[in-house]
Amino acid sequence: MGHEKILVVDDEKEIRDLIEIYLKNEGFQIIKASNGREALEILEEEEVHLIILDIMMPEMDGIKACMKIREEKNMPIIMLSAKAEDMDKIFGLTTGADDYVTKPFNPLELIARVKSQIRRYTKLNNNAAAATGEEIEIDDLVINVSTHQVKINGEEIKLTPREFDILELLARNRGMVFSMERIYQKVWKEDFFDSPNTVMVHVRKIREKIEKDPRNPQYIKTVWGVGYKIEN
Known part of the structure; x- marks a missing residue:
């Protein structure tokens, strides 16, 4: 773990840059996008191991992007949102997200969530490889x-x-x-x-x-x- 490629999708540049700093310190490769549509375009060209996806964004929000991504891909998705209500969390997870972090967030907690999801993803892929x-x-x-x-x-x-x-x-x-x-x-x-x-x-x-x-x-x-x- 540590060389995986992570796509950070948020319309706030400050948030994207903050996440990038912390994850790069852990050895991860970072790609950034400012909305869901841009994220989908990147996924057509790049192999990504995890996505950090904000919910409220212009052009295409995180919910729509998450559902679109789940039609084809199974990498972990961690949703970011400024809303803390339980229903928002439940809705985010039922659209295909694997985890949910509420803004403002502790960057160290986010890193721990990222590592946990990548470990799970690696295990699932190893199981799938054994099933061939x-x-x-x-x-x-x-x-x-x-x-x-x-x-x-x-x-x-x-x-x-x-x-x-x-x-x-x-x-x-x-x-x-x-x-x-x-x-x-x-x-x-x-x-x-x-x-x-x-x-x-x-x-x-x-x-x-x-x-x-x-x-x-x-x-x-x-x-x-x-x-x-x-x-x-």
Whole structure:
């Protein structure tokens, strides 16, 4: 840890520069953007390991930018906001953010949050890399990619081909949030025609088969307003 590239997105230059000073002292590489739209353009060109994203910005605010980023990428996102109300915090996290820091913030606390999220991200990526073989193991769930078999606690679970493909997609990309549109395009391999119920029904059926409590799922998590992910 220490050589990762961090994108700092805030419309206040003083905030961007302050964060840059502290993170550079820890050995991180810093890229800066002044709004969400500029951040998205940078992400098209640069590999970034973590994003610090302000909520209130011109052109494109942090909430919209976060949701857009989560359609494709799974690096950690720490939201910054001058609002301290609980509902603002909850809303920020449900749009796909991993953590939330309220302004004014202690730079040392922010650094600790950054390091914590990067450790988590590195662990998830290592798990995903290990899952490129024939079997993907997540707790008591075992997915055999070659035979299309799924087992929970050693007991085989029967999934349809579509259900298996959705489960495999999420399991291979642990920690990444997939929108219903993205899942449809990846699994059905055709354009998404505003039919979210198709994906929702398939996810519900998968949960009914693999989860002890489908209403409180252990494996396939809902990220409200964004999509689904497997986090373990």
